[in-house]
């Protein structure tokens with residue numbers, strides 16, 4: 001039997017790692033992409049043989065080209081691209097660093113676009129699926145995360161536009177989580193706003209990475225005639 005192949009960016013922690021495990025357990029070849037190779041090596045011990053690691057910084061086009069090339073060389077096709085690599089910095093705009101704003105756009109938007117651009121010919125061939133990990137911040141704008149919200153609004157626009165252009169050729173879905181207990185807030189500056197958000201994330205029964213991975217598997221498990229284009233998952237609080 002030919003297994004389907006999924007590239008997962010940001011597979012070294014959180015939602016990406018949980019997705020890699022769940023898809024692999026459910027019969028997918030998984031290609032793990034992230035910068036922290038040591039974390040990918042640890043994750044690989046929990047997977048069956050049908051996986052491949054490509055150290056990838058999604059902001060580097062050459063890395064993304066290599067990711068796609070090695071996925072094809074190893075597994076022959078790309079059926080699923082999970083654009084999950086992303087980060088968010090929490091701060092009011094007057095305290096924000098310009099380099100952080102640019103970094104969020106470079107990873108969350110430009111990196112995602114590089115992955116789509118390089119994988120698209122293969123996804124068209126396989127009639128595959130693109131899953132963009134957007135956010136509730138793709139649909140609402142919150143203070144203290146204004147630039148992050150802008151990046152995720154851009155992701156939403158890309159998903160909506162791709163759905164209109166590709167229709168029956170490539171399925172496209174936004175998975176838009178609320179608060180998920182991951183390393184997400186570790187990147188952020190130490191400030192009052194980050195502290196408040198951490199308190200909310202970790203002192204409540206917010207989402208687990210596995211909840212998001214299950215939603216991704218559910219989207220991928222539908223018959224060809226069914227395209228789920230948007231899933232919003234919030235903590236039940």
Ligand code: NJP
Pocket residue numbers: 009010011012013014015016033034035036037039056057058059083084085086087088107111133134135136137176177178179180181182183184185
């Ligand atoms: O966070 P975390 P999540 N090139 O920090 C990777 C969205 N989201 O799982 O390169 C390649 O555990 C990084 O890998 P590494 C969020 O916006 C979350 O929560 O090794 N990869 C790591 O694997 C994001 O799009 C919440 O450092 C790069 C991964 O990204 C997605 O969920 C809420 C990279 C981040 O894993 C996964 O985040 C929401 C690069 N240049 C949306 N830079 C939430 N947690 O509450 C980073 O609405 N990565």
